[in-house]
Amino acid sequence: MSERAYLDAASAEPLHPAAREMLLSAVDSGWADPVRLHHEGRTARLLLDNARAVLADAVGVRPDELYLTTSGTTAIHAGLTALTAARKRIGTTIVHGAVEHSAVLHTAAEAGVEVGVDTLGRVDLDAFTAAVQKPGVAVAALQSANHEVGTRQPIEAAAEACGDVPLFVDAAASIGHDAVPAGWSALAASAHKWGGPAGVGVLAVRKGTRIAPAWPMDEREDGLSPGFPDVPNILAAAAALQARQSEADELNRQHRVWIDELRHRVAADIPDVEVVGDPDDRLPHILTFSCLYVDGEALVTALDAEGFSVSSGSACTSSTLRPSHVLAAMGVLTHGNVRVSLGRTTTYDDIDRFAAVLPGIVQRIRAEVGL
Amino acid sequence: MNNTDLDCLGLLCPLPVIKLAKLLPTIDIGDTITVLADDPAAATDIPAWCRLRSQELVTADAPRFVVRRLS
Incomplete structure (x- = not known):
């Protein structure tokens, strides 16, 4: 483990x-x-x-x-x-x-x-x-x-x-x-x-x-x-x-680089994924994407079982069963949604392992519904 | 031109989009599918799917969505 x-x-x-x-x-x-x-x-x-x-x-x-x-x-x-x-x-x-x-x-x-x-x-x-x-x-x-x-x-x-x-x-x-x-x-x-x-x-x-x-x-x-x-x-x-402010320059620069890498790897390694939000004019520590045909709750649960804690704006992960009003207002895919956000103790290894594990999990969930 | 109905009433996302994706290759290019989907997420996800898959969203009037196969 x-x-x-x-x-x-x-x-x-x-x-x-x-x-x-x-x-x-x-x-x-x-x-x-x-x-x-x-x-x-x-x-x-x-x-x-x-x-x-x-x-x-x-x-x-x-x-x-x-x-x-x-x-x-x-x-x-x-x-x-x-x-x-x-x-x-x-x-x-x-x-x-x-x-x-x-x-x-x-x-x-x-x-x-x-x-x-x-x-x-x-x-x-x-x-x-x-x-x-x-x-x-x-x-x-x-x-x-x-x-x-x-x-x-x-x-x-x-x-x-x-x-x-x-x-x-x-x-x-x-x-x-x-x-x-x-x-x-x-x-x-x-x-x-x-x-x-x-x-x-x-x-x-x-x-x-x-x-x-x-x-x-x-x-x-x-x-x-x-x-x-x-x-x-x-x-x-x-x-x-x-x-936090005394650490900000170093941390925020690091987060920006890691999110850039993660954004690139998610888009390159997973078919039918929509990475959302501005790629450049953005916060340094947040990345959000949606995977077509994937149930958000299943994705968050599978990631948790593999040791990764993320949040989701998909309807099935909210108590109201309504999708995130943010994703809906943007007109982007709301199911299969994951938000990754980095903190001061996040390491490159965390990001690297996440990027390596995610494609297999998405593929497995899609295979369960015959896609 | 033909239309095929797809009843997804009561189904939660991503099921309506999955059913739509599976049905699309079975119709001819230029034909339409009328999806009935009352999950609130479908109102965003069916138009988003059309955009991502380069298919035409003819009308979107929840719970009724008409999609034309373009490719």
């Missing part, structure tokens, strides 16, 4: 060693309520302020522009609803790309105007521009890059098209892995995507952007994230991002 190769870093990564070390010490030092005036409270407050400063610096904002939430999803919910509520006199429409994270789609719901994408997953910039320039738009939402296929979105051009309409950028797939272009009014990210703990999200709102929290407020995080903050995990999140 060979070693396992965990190739699903875009879903979750193990805690970065720097975060683990920070967490273990912070549970003993940062447990108190940071709004209290006593010694223990002031200690927790100091630690929280330090973590906020580190996270703000990494995201490229001032500490007073950065709010801490309880997940990436709550950062999206809080940010989008607060931006929308602050512009209710102008309108309620939320313009968004068709391949945004489900948290954006759930928030926009009936107020959403969806802008289509091309087969690479990139938003139609002309349609986006036309949509944001119509009257009644409260906010526009566009991800920095797609979490399922890796394609980067044209953030700078979108920001220019937005004019006075605030641009909300879900940067969860990019932070720690790829640079995020400027031009946004608000940005959300999630610590577990960069090797931090689950349960910590960040919401950056640039000064001058009006927000009106749209739920019961308390004194925490200017009302954007009610409830007692998890100071130890927030510190761990900051430690992880700081460490």
